[in-house]
Amino acid sequence: MTRTLLPALTALTLFTACAPLIPHQGPTVSIGDASGFTTTVNLRRKDLKPVCSLEHFREGFRYTYMSMWNKRVETILEAKPAPDVTAYYSGKLFHSGPGIKAALNENPRSRDGYTECQEASHQQGKMHGFLYALDDLKSLEEGAPK
Structure with missing residues (x-):
């Protein structure tokens, strides 16, 4: 048994060492x-x-x-698409508070008390929020009825 088990374990070790590593996910952002x-x-x-x-x-x-x-979902809905497309996109608007749609109307003065670290982190977050949203919107639109 040892003679067959040792080669099997060696092969298993080699195959798992060559398997692609899954990039470790970091923290999450709830939106x-x-x-x-x-x-x-x-x-x-x-x-x-x-x-x-x-x-x-x-x-x-x-x-x-x-x-x-x-902004993208509103633009699609304002174009008055076919009913099945409207049904797909309706209910896909984020709210930043009870019933308040999030919009690009940030007041830069709201960050006056930020340290350099906080402001730099905020700006990095905005940049990555833009990039991640582009990817996710592309996926959303690819799944829409034609």
């Missing part, structure tokens, strides 16, 4: 509130390397992601 559409986005650890304040990164990420998403 939206219960009065509208909600989702959780998994962040890639490599996107967080220069970030010194995860809280402020999430804040900037959430703001830009929600705003971009809502």
